[in-house]
Amino acid sequence: MNKRISKVSPPANKTMAALIKSAPAPAAPSKANSSSSARKPKAARQAAPKPELNSAAIKRSLILLLPFSFFLFFGLFLIWERVSVNELAAGISQLEAQRLQLTEQNGKLRIQLEQLSGYGRIARIATQRLGLVAVPQQTILIDEE
DSSP states (O other), rough: OOOOOSOOOOOOOHHHHHHHSSOOOOOOOOOHHHHHHHTTTTTTOOOOOOOOOOOOHHHHHHHHHHHHHHHHHHHOOOHHHHHHHHHHHHHHHHHHHHHHHHHHHHHHHHHHHHHHHHHHHHHHHHHHHHHOOOOOOOOOOOOOO
């Protein structure tokens, strides 16, 4: 029987002393054991068999999984909706700024149109550039018999 020497104070009761005496000493790993375990055949290295899931375990898993997945998808939907609303709001503000700019430009163009289509400007261009002469006004009488 191997005795373990401990540097700790003696055990408080007899059962602890018995456990310490009966416990096997930890074996130091040797190179021979580690190399032989690495070369074991596949059949010896197989993992423990997987436990089978019964219907109660599946139901319990679904009961926990369904609310979690519902809240996960609902949360993702809310995040997507928030991002979409923010993108649309940015687009709307950009379009409103563009509309104000175009309205201002339209007003300036209307003023320019009124200035260019004035009768005084047209008469001046006709006489100066084109050499047209204004016709003297004559009174024409129509006799109805």
